[in-house]
Amino acid sequence: MINNPLPPGSTIGIFGGGQLGRMLAIAAARLGLKSHIFSPQHGSPAFEVASHQTVAPYANLEAVKEFASAVDVVTVEFENIPLDTYEHAAKFAPIAPPPTALAISQDRLAEKKFLTSHNIPVAPYLEINKETDIVSAIYKLGPDGILKTRLLGYDGKGQIRLGANIDPDAAIKAYSGEPSIFEKLVPFKLEISCIAVRDYQGNIVFYDCPRNEHRNQMLAESHVPAGVSEDLEKLAQAYTAKIAEKLNYVGVIAVEFFALAGATETPLIVNEMAPRVHNSGHWTMDACHFDQFENHIRAIAGWPLGSTKRHSNGMMVNLVGHDMDRWEEVASSEGAILHLYGKTETRAGRKMGHVNYLYEKE
Ligand code: AMP
DSSP: OOSSOOOTTOEEEEEOOSHHHHHHHHHHHHTTOEEEEEESSTTOTTGGGOSEEEEOOTTOHHHHHHHHHTSSEEEESSTTSOHHHHHHHTTTSOBSSOHHHHHHHHBHHHHHHHHHHTTOOBOOEEEEOSHHHHHHHHHHHOSOEEEEESBSOOTTTTEEEOOTTSOHHHHHHHOOSSSEEEEEOOOEEEEEEEEEEEOTTOOEEEOOOOEEEEETTEEEEEEESOOOOHHHHHHHHHHHHHHHHHTTOOEEEEEEEEEESSSOSOSEEEEEEESSOOGGGTTHHHHBSSOHHHHHHHHHTTOOOOOOOBSSEEEEEEEEGGGGGGHHHHHTSTTEEEEEOOOSSOOTTOEEEEEEEEEOOO
């Protein structure tokens, strides 16, 4: 907990050195705050824009102690930071978001249980611990579903899509043996997300919900406005507020939803939540005066939150893998606002940057 706003010159400690850490550090620098990045990887994209770096495994608790003792608040850019590491940091510096938020979003089963315990709808699912569980899950929920590992799953990682024409034997063969869930395929009309920011006093504000399009189970585009009813956006915000309140959350939180077609008792189902800034909020960098990165820094540093108002309509397009080769063409295209993450190696499926396009608000 931070009672007084951290003055300019203070240092934000960030676990994780990817593009989200990089954009957080840039936002902090704009406010006269320094960043110290802790990442196990040499050459992490966030290092280039931060005043201090620690390269050490997350399990190195001596390094964690040194890092947390040198900063004024600790946060994460990635939910899969080992819980022991994050809790150890908390002995030497204030931390935000709370560790429970990480614990829940690290484990798909814990996340589903947390959400259902608060009457927030999720896709029907069953726990998978052994091969025969797959057969009984298919029997109970039908074959149209996705086998998802409980841990370390994001951007479609650790997922096997099943279906009527997939032989359960093939599914069993593909099953890693890791604790997993089998989740029924949701016939959604579209996907939206809610990005909210909550401060230490419990004030919460929301960005407009973007509509998200995925390719290969990875976010490809976000559009604002989403083109959904005001009621649906309000419902997404109400669910997000409930999640944030129950977690006593501080910082930016993102919740991804499936919106179902037609009149239904459950128009929205939560897909997953992320206790951090989120790819589907990157349009805020150009379509809002205060983007998600600045608002995360403001929240955790105990500063007043910035307005989440959007001055333009917008579209965000991810540059994934060799999309990056088009950088020069994008850079010369009028109205394309290019953000590159400084990654030296282009790999298939790797997020290399994104482009924001703005349109006049009617
Ligand atoms: P995830 O990694 O769980 O966020 O999944 C990535 C994407 O896969 C989602 O954004 C959806 O497009 C799709 N997906 C995941 N779970 C389901 C589901 N139960 N029903 C339909 N589509 C899904």
